[in-house]
Amino acid sequence: MTTGEQFNVAVVGATGAVGAKMLETLDKKNFPIKDLLLLSSKRSAGTEIKFQNKTYTVQEATPEIFEGVDIALFSAGGSVSKKLAPEAVKRGAVVVDNTSAFRMDPEVPLVVPEVNEEDIEKHNGIIANPNCSTIQMVAALKPVQDLFGLSRVIVSTYQAVSGAGNEAAEELHDQSKAFLAGEELEANILPASGDKKHYPIAFNALPQIDVFQENGYTFEEMKMINETKKIMHDDSVHVAATCVRLPFFTSHAESVYVEVDKEGVTVEQLKEAIANADGITLQDDPTNQVYPTPLDAAGKSEVFVGRIRQDLDNTKGFHLWVVSDNLLKGAAWNSVQIAESLVKNNWLKK
Amino acid sequence: MTTGEQFNVAVVGATGAVGAKMLETLDKKNFPIKDLLLLSSKRSAGTEIKFQNKTYTVQEATPEIFEGVDIALFSAGGSVSKKLAPEAVKRGAVVVDNTSAFRMDPEVPLVVPEVNEEDIEKHNGIIANPNCSTIQMVAALKPVQDLFGLSRVIVSTYQAVSGAGNEAAEELHDQSKAFLAGEELEANILPASGDKKHYPIAFNALPQIDVFQENGYTFEEMKMINETKKIMHDDSVHVAATCVRLPFFTSHAESVYVEVDKEGVTVEQLKEAIANADGITLQDDPTNQVYPTPLDAAGKSEVFVGRIRQDLDNTKGFHLWVVSDNLLKGAAWNSVQIAESLVKNNWLKK
Incomplete structure (x- = not known):
């Protein structure tokens, strides 16, 4: 990252297997985070998670919580994405979705950056992360x-x-x-x-x-x-x-x-x-x-x-x-690569 | 088996994974055994093995030991088969060999009874059991x-x-x-x-x-x-x-x-x-x-x-x-099927 700009990032499904790897990858890649929001289902809300020496309390994912979020990384199952990804987009976030909810939607780019990074630019608020395999x-x-x-x-x-x-x-x-x-x-x-x-x-x-x-x-x-x-x-x-x-x-x-x-x-x-x-x-x-x-x-x-x-x-x-x-190239790593590309190419705002 | 005739059977590699399944299969199929000879390397000789309520002592496989054997089931590795199968044949045994030693030899039938049982008849003393996969x-x-x-x-x-x-x-x-x-x-x-x-x-x-x-x-x-x-x-x-x-x-x-x-x-x-x-x-x-x-x-x-x-x-x-x-259809079961076919079709003697 060379822009110096920082972004409000939400991780939806933060308590899951992929969510943990998303956080690991954001840290490893030193992603320019201003505020970090860790979200989950009601059941897992309240869990405490450490990230870069700070302890975060996981909050329940609701439509309103995406207010002010720039980038939302979703990995909490297809039904959560179907319901909440459009709500996040409505509030100005760009969603990188790691579920199958939107992958085959012709309006949604499906991206592996090494293969078709240029497709990210065509997004309408949602970019889908392909299936791991x-x-x-x-x-x-x-x-x-x-x-x-x-x-x-x-x-x-x-x-x-x-x-x-x-x-x-x-x-x-x-x-x-x-x-x-x-x-x-x-x-x-x-x-x-x-x-x-x-x-x-x-x-x-x-x-x-x-x-x-x-x-x-x-x-x-x-x-x-x-x-x-x-x-x-x-x-x-x-x-x-x-x-x-x-x-x-x-x-x-x-x-x-x-x-x-x-x-x-x-x-x-x-x-x-x-x-x-x-x-x-x-x-x-x-x-x-x-x-x-x-x-x-x-x-x-x-x-x-x-x-x-x-x-x-x-x-x-x-x-x-x-x-x-x-969990890395097959999920978290690829999602964060897409987020990096959004930032690097100035493709966040449409 | 309907012939009523009984046969002297040797199992070479009796202490191995396939050897154990050979004995299980001979028992399950009630193969017409007169005398049973359990053979192995020098190292494993002396091991005691139970078969149909009788305890057998495993003996070292040597050329001379095949004297009087009708059917020898080999599964003790390719080098043992290469050395001893011809010796067993020389002494009148028909060998069913579960190693890769003779499989591609044009003189040796390679047989899965459901596929090419008729090839058994062309044997010159050795029939090869194919690779398990x-x-x-x-x-x-x-x-x-x-x-x-x-x-x-x-x-x-x-x-x-x-x-x-x-x-x-x-x-x-x-x-x-x-x-x-x-x-x-x-x-x-x-x-x-x-x-x-x-x-x-x-x-x-x-x-x-x-x-x-x-x-x-x-x-x-x-x-x-x-x-x-x-x-x-x-x-x-x-x-x-x-x-x-x-x-x-x-x-x-x-x-x-x-x-x-x-x-x-x-x-x-x-x-x-x-x-x-x-x-x-x-x-x-x-x-x-x-x-x-x-x-x-x-x-x-x-x-x-x-x-x-x-x-x-x-x-x-x-x-x-x-x-x-x-270990069964991939090895022991297929070998014993070949032995049964030899007996049933009167293909033991050439």
Whole structure:
């Protein structure tokens, strides 16, 4: 930040898994905050949270409380965003929304700054932060699209429980302890807290993230498919996704198959393109067993890519392994990047 | 078994993870055993093992010990098979080998009974049991190939630690306990016991199973690619694999994308074909959150298939989720099925 100007910032969902990371990121990036407002549901209001040596009391999010707020970072679930984001905008705030509420709204930019930062300028008060599993994939695919063209993507995900919130992380923790003690596993949250049935995640894999749609895909899979096309500005690219929840706490991993348009692309060219891209770290050296893993990526803001191989049958086909901290680049870090871009480019006021 | 005849059976690697399941399966299937010989390395010789109310002392596997053996089930690693399987054959035994030692040997049938049982008859003393992750996939793909033709397979695997043996399962157990206690994780076995570096598997995902080949694929990935073509008798089918080790004990899961040859195939037709296939159970009802999981499949002999969906861009493309106990259908159960077929079809003697 070089403007010297400071901003009134609200964090909605401050007591949640992503909210905590939002605060961590605002601090780490030294975001120019004048006043900070920590908001939550009525239930969590009153919680005390420390930020930069000051203790804040979390307040209930209401329409009126957004009076005077410049930037509001929302991450308290889709229904809260649907209700309160327009109220915040009405009162002059620009909202960066980390829920699925507005992502596919044609009036709302859906942004990963490394991919389509310029879309932020077109905002009408709300900018949507994409789904965590989408963000890290499009960040890795952007240099591929730019240099070689992209016709097709088939992804299978390996997703951490923290994507489903603190309660899901606690569930994995408690179930793991019970399993190792030979006790029965109790399942109340995963695969989707609002769904009818719950299955144990400890020492298991659940091929369901979010609820099923009528077409047999889960909502998470449809998010990856639709959001990727919107962010990359390419409705013609074929995207298919299978999303799986796994027993680890942090970072999503993705096995991604891509087909490029250009003939004759080599693995070395692809590695170079990815290594040179913003926000990406190449970790790809099979001879020395170097590749990204969720445990290694946890707590880091970059997207890590490795295991880049050419398909053995299709010279335009390549396989990639993409890993990133789902709460950072997949959520908080990307949201704060958008807020920084709003400030840096003077895109706050319309 | 209806012949009434009984056979001298040797289990090589009786003290290992698969060896234990071999004995369980021989018992469950009431295999017609005359004498049972339990064999291992020198190190494990002397171990006592109970089988059908009798206690056996494990003996060291030597060339001479196979004298008089009719069927030898090998699962003690590739180097043991390479050395001793020919010795067993020389002495009149038929070997069912669960290692990678002879799988790609053109003289050795590679068999999943539901797919290519007839290949067993062509044996020259050795029949190879495919890799665990290959077995469950080809079992699911066989009805698809038969009815609709199969041009392409792209698989991403979710594999249990027990595929790397008892020591890997102990490592996951110990690391999980340490992680939950906030202690440092010690890694000595995974991703591949013979490789240079070891990484923690607890609450993590490792995109390496077995060692890397010169082309950047792991040996596990190349096994899936090459074995699938051999078992399905189709060198023209395109197969791509990404294999990932995950923190659960039992059952491999697979996210499989297939392209069929025939136009106009529906999800319902695919479901029906798979539901009617031998050894497969369809678990596919998204409305009621019914799909296979590793924890559910553990201890069962079938291959479970669910999440069958048509690709949204390619009408000939379909996505499947395939789960099976890697130690049963992926190893012991398939080996004993081959042994049963040898007996039932009178294919033991050449």
